[in-house]
Amino acid sequence: xxxxxxxxxxxxxxxLLRRVLASAGHEVTDAGDGATxxxxxxESLPDLVVTDMMMPVMGGVEFIRRLRVxxxxxxxxxxxxxxxxxxxxxxxxxxxxPWQGTELLAxxxxxxxxxxxxx
Numbered sequence: 001x002x003x004x005x006x007x008x009x010x011x012x013x014x015x016l017l018r019r020v021l022a023s024a025g026h027e028v029t030d031a032g033d034g035a036t037x038x039x040x041x042x043e044s045l046p047d048l049v050v051t052d053m054m055m056p057v058m059g060g061v062e063f064i065r066r067l068r069v070x071x072x073x074x075x076x077x078x079x080x081x082x083x084x085x086x087x088x089x090x091x092x093x094x095x096x097x098p099w100q101g102t103e104l105l106a107x108x109x110x111x112x113x114x115x116x117x118x119x
Contacts, residue, residue, distance in 0.1 A: 001025040002047035002112045007037040007063065008081070009055040017050060017081070020101045021108065034063025041073055048111055051091075053082040064090040077111040 004026045006017045014030045021028045029046070031037035035058040037051070049067065053060035060080060067073045068090050080088035081095045081104075088094045092114075093107050 001027065002108075002115075003027045003044070004029070004048045004050060004108070005037060005040055005046040006030040007032075007034060007049065007051040007055070007060070009033055009052065013052070017104075020104055021050075024105050024108075026108070034058030034060060034066075037063060038066060041067065041076070045073065046076060047115060048077050048079065048108060050079045050081055050108070053080055053084050053087040061087055061089065064088075075115070077115040079107055079111055 004021055006014055006028055008014045008017065009032050018028045018030055029040055031040055033055045051060045051063060060082065064078055067076060067078065078091045079093050079095060080091035081097060081099060082088060083097045092111055095104060095107055
């Protein structure tokens with residue numbers, strides 16, 4: 001199982017993502033925006049980031065860009081969970097809202113496996 005950081009400005013969606021991922025055995029941390037999430041990333045590198053794209057303070061586009069330009073975080077797999085998939089530049093995978101739990105877990109497990117295998 002993996003350490004996953006969930007980033008979304010909607011508390012209900014963060015709760016649901018945490019619940020689905022934790023029920024599958026993952027360790028989950030969450031943040032309400034990209035700026036807060038960057039702090040968490042640098043405290044403890046996650047195995048995977050699941051992020052929304054449209055958020056206040058720092059949205060997903062800038063958050064992903066900052067992860068990708070930093071050599072320490074550039075290889076972290078990123079799943080963009082969004083209604084605006086065309087904004088998910090730099091993400092390794094996208095999942096459209098609304099999503100199903102089984103679909104989310106399949107994508108998460110695939111990204112974690114690829115991350116462990118060196119992409």
